[in-house]
Every structure is written in structure tokens, then in C-alpha cells.
Amino acid sequence: MSQRPYRRPRPLSPLREHLRDTFWFAPTLALVLVCVVWGLIDAFDTALLESLQADRDFGTVRTLISWAEDAKVVVTTVSSAMMTFIGVVFSISLVAVQMAAGNFSPRIVRIFIRSRISKLTFSVFLSTFLLSLLVLTSYDSETDPRKVVSVPLFQGALTLLMVGLSLLLFIAYVTQTLQLMKVGPVVERVTKESFRVLHRMPAQDSAPAPAPLSAEVTFVPHHGRAGTLRDVHVARLVRTARRKDVVLRIIPRIGDFVVPGMQVVAVHGGREGLPARRVLQSSLSVGTERTFHQDLGFGLRQLSDIGLRALSPAVNDPTTAVQCIDRIVHFLAAAAHLPLGAVQHQDGDGVVRLVQDGPGWGDLVDLGFTELRGRAVGDPQVSRRLMASFDDLLRFVPDERREPLLRHRALLVQAVERWLPEATERAFALEADRQGIG
Template sequence: MSEQHSGRRRRPHYRALSPLREHLRESFWFAPLVACVGAVLLAGLTDLIDREIFAEATAEQTADTLLSFASAAKSVVSTVSSAMLTFIGVVFSISLVSLQMAAGQMSPRVLRLYVRSRLTKATFSTCLATFVFALLVQLGYDETTDPTRAVSVPIVSTVVALALVLLSLALFVLYVQATLRLLRVPHVIDRVTRESMQVLTAYRWLAPPPGQEAAERPEDPPDGPAPQGPVLLHEGRAGVLRDVNIRRLVRVARRHGTVLHLVPRIGDFIAPGTPTVLAAGGTAPRPRRIAFALNVGVDRTMHQDLSFGFRQLVDIAIRALSPAVNDPTTAVQAVDRIHQLLAVLAPLPVGELRHRDRDGAVRLVQSVPGWEATVDLAFTEIRICGAGQPQVTRRLTAALDDLLRITPQPRLPPLLTQRRLLERAVDAAVPDEHNRAFALAPDRQGIG
């Protein structure tokens, strides 16, 4: 992100490699590839060490002692090579079953947590690296038992192979434990909430200083005239706008002396010809430069998309409320975290994020969902699906009552609307008067 004027505290930037780092975390190929390359290099290094050790042993007339271990070492490495291939299949099968269960019980959107899991990637990568390493060590064996013709004995390579096996087993135990945790809904909800809080931290850093909020950044976009300037159209592939390289767009705007207004929000679907930015003042950059700063993919990520965090929590809640699952307790746990996120977001400026260059000039204006849109996303679907579940309606009532107490006055109308709609939904779903009163009584645990 950008710095403000010198009188303000320094703000953390999105690092130049931050989008790349996030994209690699969303992929599953990078870590195994690096591990396999590392295994090839490690095999070459250990082979070189073994050759040096055997050369010294030959000079000291002790090569026969080393050759006596060659047959046992070859047997050990051969066993490691064949066993690790089966072990990889077991790890891969567990991963597929876990993904299938998570998609069915919670939401397909939470599968990204399994793909992003560092422990899953580390386990899979270590197993692959162990297999590749053992295979290369086997290829380097000398079949001869004549000390005058032998080149090396893989003593160090065998020890390293055994160490990799032990590491693979340790990671596998941790991987099973982590997978069992991720199959439990509370842990998934907690992970989604923690990632959402990271995005909220960025919102907090972008808040204007006290006294400048009304003049510099309204809570929600004003109803005044829109900025004027050329609108650049998308020239890349169609897909969901996953995130933007903020530093690159700020540099482009500074170079052209303009202010870029990002038209689509993070999470919007854009196609070729879709407006992407409006250049106010200065000279408009080439559309290709803008396209390079936009990451377009097939699904959303949490890197810069706060709404996606709410979307995942709401999906978990409404799936739990479906007749096929009928688990209102899980829906209550999702509402707990939605309540937490809205309480943090309530005093923060939303609607626009303004990014500045190193001189403090605004160079990029990014549209984000406003307070009313976020409240609608958080409560509407859960209210409709859970109107007949008193455990859910009681928790929603408690959450809305708490938010009405801590939310600034200008932001109360959307919450009051949700409160009235909740009462109407309960009136329509629960015919008995006493049951209606019970269903609308605030309870932070739902029903105990």
C-alpha cells in the first residue's frame, strides 16, 4: 500500500511479490516442483561426497570395508524407493477424500483452505522428494565389488534417504492431524475468519486520520457526479477479478500523472471489453499496462476480497440449514464469526480505498462493498433460510442487538432493516405467538 503525508504514520505496502506469493499459495504444483528439483541437487551433492569418501578410503587401503556395506545400502534404498511411491498414493487418496467431504459438508468455496495448507504441500513434496532422491541414488550404484574398479559407495546417500523417510513419516502424522482438524467445521470457520481479519487490517491502515475523514473520504461513495476521463476496457481473458497489483497501478498512475479509478470490485466477473479503470486527469495509460496488474482467474481468493470471507461463512451457514443437513448449531457458529467481523468493520471507512504514491498524492481509488451491502450479504440469506429455526433466529437477534449498540449512528439503518425483516420472517414461519416470542429472544448461544 502507499504512504500518507509525512505527518502520518508509515503504512505497510503490499510488497511487490505479495500477489505472486498469494498466487503460488493458491496453486499445488509449485512446492512439489521445488522439492523435486531440490532432491536432484541433493542427490548430486551426496554422490559427490560419497565419491570423496571412497577416494580417501582407497588411498588408505580401507575401500573393502566400505564395499561390504554397498549391498545392504542398495537394499535399503531400493525398499525406500518402492515404498515411497505407495506412500504418496496414500497421502493423495486421503487428500481427495478430505476434499470431497469438505465440499459436501461445508461449501466448495472452503476447498481453497486445503490447497493453501502448507502442511499438506510439505508432506506431499517431502514424499515426492524422497522418492526422486532414492531413485537417483539407485541409478548411481556401482555393481562391482572390486575396489580397484569401484567409484563410490553411497553411504551418505543412504543415510540421507533414511533421514528423508523419517521426515516424511513425521510430516504424515502431522498431516493426518491437520486434515482431521480441517474436517471439523469450527476450525474451518476460524480459518476463514482469521483470513478475513487480515483484510480488515488493510482497511484499518487505509483509514484517513482523525479530522480528515469527512473531507477526504466519506463512509460510502457520495451521490455527486462521477469522475470524468477516458475509460479503459479489459483486454485480457475473461474471469473473476481475484486481486490487483496495487503498487504497479500506483506506479503507472504516477508515471502518467493521473488518478486511476478501479471500476470493477474484487470478486467481480470481467470479460474482454469490460470497463476496468477510469483515468481522471493526466494521460491515460495503455490498457495492456492495466491488464498486467489485474489477476483474473476462475475463482475468488481472500487476498484483497473481504466479501469473499463473508460469502464463505454464509455458505457454510445456509448449507447447514438445508433440509439435507439440518444442523442449526453450525449455522450459529458461522453467525458468531459474522458478528465478530461486522463489529470490527462497523467503525471503519468502507466504500472506497484510496492508495497514494510516495509523495502522498492519491493515485488509485478502489471501490469496495459499502456497509449496507456487507450487512445484506452477512444476514439476508441466513435470515431467509433460518426463519423457522429458533436457535438461529435467537442468535441473529443477539448479534443485531449488539451491533446496534456499537455501530455509529449513520450506519444504523441497514441493521434496523435487518431487525425488522427478521421479525417479519419469524412471524411468517412461526404461527404460535409464544413460540415467536421465544424465537426472537436474544441468545448468544442460540438455545443454550
């Protein structure tokens, strides 16, 4: 069991991750901001016009009216064409998401949802459309420079700037969408997300062995909808446990499915009174699917799913499975020397206040290799890559972590020997090869 030092609470951290898993927040925020910016620029245009009229500089006013009328043609065209443009981009997104979900795994759809380029593109497109409508309302039918009350010169210039930005973002968006339709960039994106979770783990385990917990005083059941435990607000739970001088223990792991009435938090101690159940329950986020925020095994789950689908008879793409194994080995190699399993979170005084269970080394190895090993028996490209994976990992993992790798290696050898009757074929299928059949 490893000890992780308590870090200062970041109240917006869970909220930020949850908002990243939505697609509505960024466009909505952009629409609000464009209304604010339009209001400021409209006030600036009005102040400029009033200043010129007060100075009786009607020649400059006529020039501004002429420029604004020229820009009006472009703004009108943009307002009428932008929605069609948005529809085309949205259609591209739906096709790309459908193809990726069918070819790889339904769980990688969240890559498109969390994509910053996708959200930025839709936000700028919608903002450009709304801005063009707002600018059109600012045009004055009066052409007399002494009577005109509105000349949206800078508003029109901003609209043209937004159009140029939309075109650049459209190029970037199409480029990224095409990349995410290929297996290489997809598995790389999944691996990067997995490493972000892994990098939050403690770098080493130099702390002494933790003291055993006292007996449970009470259990807190889950209330609300059933779903997957997505993340835990660690800072809030540590503060709550410190105030009440208790130790809290999260019973389910991140990624477990919880139902109403299931025990989710155990309270140990309690000399200062028990924490409010409402606070404890609100600190556990339950959703419809797993996320990368605190889920160490979710990346391996996705990589395994993509590899399994590639090895199905309907797809029969062992090369994709080999690419997934490459990334699984990459992740396990990085985790090989890190402390895994249950983590104890401390408060500012170094007192353990929260215990949270997590996957151990054996759990990660089983998650990465079990299902792919079962499908690799009839495909020498995958079995050869798996043999190379086991051999590579066995060379540098600590001695206490060799057993799961040796077990999977032995099971693969036994399965291939039962499946292939010819000694020559068995030897070929069990030869270690980092490229599968290089």
C-alpha cells in the same frame, strides 16, 4: 472514502498469492531442489572416496562399502513402496475434499489447496521417492576397494532421514485432514483468512475529505478471458499513474465478474500522456474464482454458504449455522470501527494516484445476514442467535452504522411474527440467545 498511505511496492506479493492457490508449484520446486542436493552430496561422496583411495586407506573403504550395501536394502524398499504410500495419501485427500465440499461448501476446497501441511507432505513424499531412485543409480557393482568409484554413503543416510521426515509429516497431515473435516476448524480457518484481509485496511480515517476527481479522459476495456477480478497490482498502477501524472480508478470491485469489452479502468487527468493500456490490463488479475488476497467479502460469502447449506432441508443442521453466525459476528465486530468503502492509494508524495472501490459497512452486513435471516424463520435456534447478534453489534457500533443492523433485526421480527401464529412461540423464537438454544 478513506485514504490508505502508499507502501513500497512488493513485486512478488500478487505472484506469491497466486502460487499459494496452486498445488503444483511446491512439489515441482521440491523435485528440483532434491536433484540439486543429490548432486552436491554425490560430489561429496565421490571426493571422500577418492581421498581414502589416495591415502590407501582400503580398510575404511571396505567399511563404507559395507554400510552403503546395508543402506541399499532400505533405499530399494523405499523406492518401491513410496509411490504406493503417495497413492494412499492422495486417496485420503480426495475423500476429505469431497466430503468437505459436500458437507460445507465447494468454495472451502481452496483451504485444502492452500494448506501448507498438504503441500509440504506431498513435496517431501515425492522428493523421497525421487531421491531413492537417484541414490540407486549411484551404487557401484564393484566391491574391490581399489577399483570402486562410487559409495553413496551420505546419500543413503539422507534418504533414511527423508523417510523419517515423511513419517512425521504423514502423522501431521492426517491430523490436519481430520480436523478440516469438522465444521469448527473450517469456519475458523475461513475467519483467519478474512482477518488477514481486514488487517490490511487502514486503522483509522483521520485524513481530510478527498478532493473530487476530474473528468474521465478515457476508459480501458478488459481484454482476455472472462472471469472474476481476483486482485489488483496496486504498486504497479500507482507507479504508472505517477509517471503519467494521472489518477486511475478501478471500476469493478474485487470479486466482480468481468467480460471482454467491459470497462475496468478509468483514467482521470493526463497532462503527461496516457498510460499504456497493456500495463493497465496486466495489473488486473482475472481468474475462475474469488480469492482472499484482496477480497474483503469473500470470507463472509463462504461463512454464509456453509450456514445456508446447514439450514437446507437435506442437511437440517442449525448448530452449524449458529457456528457460522458466531464467526460472522466476530468479523463484523472487528470491522465495525474501520473505514470501509472506496480507498484512495497515494504515491510517495502523498498524491492520490489510484481509487479502488470496496464493500461498505452495509454491504458486509447484508452479505453476512441476509440469506441466513431468510432461512432462520422456521428454526428458533438460528433466529435466537441472530437476535443476540444484532443486539450485541448494536451496543458498540457507531451511530452511523446502526441502520443496517436495525433493518435486519426488524425484518427478522416481521418474518417470525408472520410464520409463528402463537405468541408464546414467537416470544421464544425472538429471545436473544448467544448459543441459539443455550
